[in-house]
Amino acid sequence: MxxxxxxxxxxxxxxxxxxxxxxxxxxxxxxxxxxxxxxxxxxxxxxxxxxxxxxxxxxxxxxxxxxxxxxxxxxxxxxxxGQTLICPTSPATNHICRTLRSLEEETHIHLILDNGTSMLNIHLPRLQLDFSIEQGSSRVHCRQFRGMYVDKVQQIGTLVGFQSKLTLRDSNNKRMILVPDGNVHYSGIPGHVQVGVVYGSSTMAACRVSFA
Incomplete structure (x- = not known):
């Protein structure tokens, strides 16, 4: 044969x-x-x-x-x-993708380096969200919400079991969370329930915004 x-x-x-x-x-x-x-x-x-x-x-x-x-x-x-695509699993960007995975899976996160300014531009096209990191800075700024950047402390004291949220902060310590509008899934483990939004199910051009 x-x-x-x-x-x-x-x-x-x-x-x-x-x-x-x-x-x-x-x-x-x-x-x-x-x-x-x-x-x-x-x-x-x-x-x-x-x-x-x-x-x-x-x-x-x-x-x-x-x-x-x-x-x-x-x-x-x-x-x-003028641009270079950066691998999401590279040591320099892996921590960024781990944080943004609360909103989107890695295969739909675009990390593009501007070769002229050394600015890293981050695109989540399915959610129509954009972030950027300037050279020498560790702050991940959200372009859709001026002055807001990804908070290093993602916990907000509530919605503990909700996985699909990203916490932002501004220079005045005002905080807000981004939550995709999509289909909800949940799973139970002993003594705890985890809830999230299904990747790719968001039907809105942007995310719903809640202030904290």
Missing amino acids: NHSSPPQLIIVASNDNETLDLVPRRDLSASLPESFITNYVHWYNHQSGIVEFRPVESAWCSSDSSWFLEDTGSERVLKRP
Whole structure:
């Protein structure tokens, strides 16, 4: 009996200057955000050895603003002019993602470094929320709520069993919490109940806001 792998369809695009192979989505790194896999078509360039990420609506057109996956020898880096995508599991950003997991799962958190200013921009596209960290600062500022940043103390003295909340604070020590508007799930453990909002179920452009 022949146990060899079934044949695979290989799509190749070429012109006078270059030859491109279509990279199957299943071959891309699981560390990439989900939208960078599903919302793009990925072409491997034989001449440069680089994979270009093109939006699905312009799969046949190259652009200077495209994302390019480069192999530096020690790692693969996804870049476009002026910006670099940062892996959410890197030691420098892992603690940020752990905090934001209260609102969103890691595969839908985009960490993008501005190469010119060294500012780290953090996008949660499904919740339409954006955060940023300036060079030399440890504060994670929320762009939708001016002057507010992620509080190092996330406990608020209530809603103890509720998992899907993010506490913000301003320079006057005014605090607020962000809660996604979505489907609720709960689980019970001995002597305690945990409640949260299902990832990806929020139907609002932004999160509901409660003040504390």
